[in-house]
Amino acid sequence: MQNESYSSDAPVSKIDDDEFSRWSFSERVAQVIADRKDSSSIVIGLYGAWGDGKTSVLNFIEQSLVGTDDVICIKFNPWRFGTEDQLLMGFFNQIADALDKKLTTSGDTLKNIGSKIIQPLSKMANVEAVGDIVTSFISMPDIDIFKTRTEELLETSKKRVLILIDDVDRLDKTEIHSLFRLVKLTADFKYTSYILAFDKDIVASSLQDRYSNSQGNSGEAFLEKIIQVPLNLPHIDRSTLRRFCFQGVDEALKLANIELTQEQVQRFHINYLSAFDDHISTPRKAKLYSNTLMFSLPILKGEVNPIDVMLIEGIRLFYPKLYDFIKNNQDLFAGTFISSQYGNDDANKEHIRELIDETILNLNVTEKEGIIELLKDIFPRLQAVYSNTYHSGDSLKIWDKNQNICSKNYFFRYFGYSLLPNDISDTNLNLLIQDINNWQQPYSIETNPLSVVLTPENADSLIQKLYKKVASIDSIGANQMAIAITQVSEKLPAEDNFMWADAYTQSTWLIADLILNVSKVERVEVVKNLFNHANTIDYQTTIFKFLKHDQRDNAQPNYLNSEEMRDIGTHLARKILAEIQDKDITLDEENPTSYIFWLLNKYINQDVVNDYIEKIISSDDNAIYRILDAHTSTSKNLLDGTNSKGLFEKDTYEYLSKNINSSIIFGKLEQSCSDLLYDLKEYPKVNKREYDRKRTILQQFAWLYKQDWSHREFEFLSNSVNSKVLLFK
Structure with missing residues (x-):
């Protein structure tokens, strides 16, 4: 890189410096x-x-x-x-x-x-x-x-x-x-x-x-x-002043060690002529523009699109009111224009046009036309507003890849000359991927490149950025990245968001996509190995949940066949069973208790579940309530963000009964809490906000159990009578 420096605005005094x-x-x-x-x-x-x-x-x-x-x-x-x-x-x-x-x-x-x-x-x-x-x-x-x-x-x-x-x-x-x-x-x-x-x-x-x-x-x-x-003063013709300005821009690019493609040069030139040419009317303004780029381009190098920087900086200098309006209205400029199902697109477009027109009210007709063309180029969303041209979701991926200002993931970088506290630079991201590719066995947490970079604050951004890099990662890199993510799973925030997935859940989606890049013959063993690197049962089961992508919008039917899934499921079930033999998993609310019982039942058998249930309830009467409560649903209050647990209802009972012999639980309940079952004539309802939850859940289970067995006895008697009638005939 050449030893360029900021171009001084000081006047010149030598004939060799006479540019004009x-x-x-x-x-x-x-x-x-x-x-x-x-x-x-x-x-x-x-x-x-x-x-x-x-x-x-x-x-x-x-x-x-x-x-x-x-x-x-x-x-x-x-x-x-x-x-x-x-x-x-x-x-x-x-x-x-x-x-x-x-x-x-x-x-x-x-x-x-x-x-x-x-x-x-x-x-x-x-x-x-x-x-x-x-x-x-x-x-x-x-x-x-x-x-x-x-x-x-x-x-x-x-x-x-x-x-x-x-x-x-x-x-x-x-x-x-x-x-x-x-x-x-x-x-x-x-x-x-x-x-x-x-x-x-x-x-x-x-x-x-x-x-x-x-x-x-x-x-x-x-x-x-x-x-x-x-x-x-002798007049400076437009072409001379333009050439002088471009020389300054070239110096700024050299200082930042940035080389533009011919397509990028052409894009800048068109927009410069459209929106800036008339505003750069003196040598000082040309110097001001090039010096601004000498500051911003090196600072943001590798984190943004250089042409977008050059154009938005021009807006900042020559259209300051518009610049502030853009900075404070990301939703109007970034992303794509979503067509309304209610048919009020025209009203929405008109509103956006009015807001922009108000901001550029003092410009003449030529200036307005020029700046609108520039805005349409750097913010394609406005093409729907001014020329009825819409962009699909594929465009979002392209804008992310090109680090464009119109991407919501990059928009604010252009206005702060730095990354947000919860963001990670693209340069560091590429270095991280390279370090993971070079990671050597044994893959220990001490040498894990992710353990240094990942923080609870940047986890969401980091996982999303890695997700966008999946397509470029080879089989070995995919395996090592999946291991790296699994090892640091405890640092990933697991927030109870019902509107969107948290970093914890997104990381397992990322792992599932990474496994796609692993050669098909190695996938099963790679997944099994991942479970050994996970620190919690919850993360192991969450990986397993999303392996087939069937709960997402990119289902992969040929990703893992049923035999391979059974192999993986059996391996995980046996691993978990070995881990919990001497533990009561209901004591830790972080454990996915109901899912564990489902997994053991499906991939081993119900006997191991029943044996485990009998073992923990025989030593702790309260384990009955914890088992039942773990099967109830959880909901979030969107107003205050608090979580609340649901009641033990019929569908809850039916799910539990598929994985556990409910008679074991009821028998223990009769033995330890017989007073709760006395005179239980109807399903216990809750009519007030404060109630004895433990008592209610136990009684609801007992009532549903009795209803279930009464129905079974009726079916048994009916079948017996019908059999005798047939024999008599």
Whole structure:
């Protein structure tokens, strides 16, 4: 990478730095001044907008006069002086210094001493009149004397003094008035020439208030009295300024070590001409734009789309109100336009158009058309608003891949010059994938690349970003990434979100997709091995739940056949059974108790479930309630986010009875809680918010159990009677 740096906005002074062919103009002005034989003063006005290069022209004029013995250049800076008297004295002294002369005499020293004595006395006496007398005594005669002395020095030297005064338009109104009074006061000095550089409109406006007339053009009229030779800066043609701007953009790209494709260059060029060309009207604005890119491109390199950065930064500089509107309204600009099923698309589109139109209200027709075209390019969602062109979900994937600003996953990166706290950079993501690919056996948590990167805060973003990289990961990398994710599963937030999947659940989806990349002959063993790396039974069972994708929108019917699933399920069931033999899984609410019983029943048999149930309830009566409660549903209150458990209902009972011999539970219930079963004539209902949940759940199970067995006994008797009738016949 080249050692480029931020391009200074400082004016230039050498002919080699003349980007806009102004040296010859400056040289001619300097020559006219040098060749002037008339000793009278002349005042030249150099007019140009802010940033148009006035200071550089003054520098060129000064350089052109180097070596000219009869002309002395001085740059007078009116910013340095507070009062008009100080301004005048500073001006006279600077001319004297340029002529290598002194304005003060030995008599002036005595007067200065007197001023230091008299002024404090006036303050001590607290008499305003004395102060006025002293001020008059000190300032007015001094100014006149020094003015006369300056005139005498000029006439004696016979050398022309060129006074260059820059940035007049940056002074406040009072300072502008003072400066022009100085010029007017000294305009009769012989052998002097003045060049005042300023924006004519700004200065005329400042003078307007002080010298008003009936025609309303008093500011310009006053300038015409002072400025004897008005000169406008030579015009910079549009193509030259554009080339200058593009040179700065190229430097910014080199600094960031970014190479654009021809397609990217063309896209930028089209949008630049459409929206920025008319706004970059001076060299300073071109420098401002390129310097902005020199800052933003390196900072965001690898995290965003470079062309989108270049375009949104242009909007920030030249359309600041629109930029703020975009930044604060992601939903209007990012993503795709979703067509409404109720047919009110037109109203929605019109609303968006009105909001944007209000933001760009002050632009002319050409500017509006140009910026709308740019917006449609960087925010394709607006193509539906302005040209009825819609984009599908496939476009979202492309925008994510290209790191476009129109992607909701990248939008805010463009406005903060940094990542959000819960985000992970694309550069670090690619390095992470590379580290996982290079991970060596034995795959330990200590060497797991994910264990360093993953945090509860960035888990959601990280899992989603890895999910989008699945297609590019090979078989070995997929296996190692699945292991890496499984090992850190305890760090993944498991939030009870019913509206969307949390990082914990999404990670198992990601694992299922990674297994797709593993060669088919290795998939079963790879999955079995994953269970060994999972720290919890819950994560093992969650992986198993989503292996076939049948609960998602990308079902894979040939992913794992029924025989392979039975092999995996049996392996997992036996592994879990071995882990829980000496434990009561109902004591830990994090365990998926009901799913474990289903798994054991399906892939081993119900006997192992019944044996386990008998074992834990024989040593703990409360285990009965925990088993039943684990089978009830959980719901979330969308208003306050709290979870609540459901009751033990008929479908709950039926599910439990498929996996467990319910008679075992009822028998223990009769033995330990017989009082709860007394006089149980109907299904126990809950009519108030606060209730004895344990008592209610146990009674609901008991009632459903009795109903179930009464039905079974009736069926048994009916079948027996029917059999006897048939025999009798």
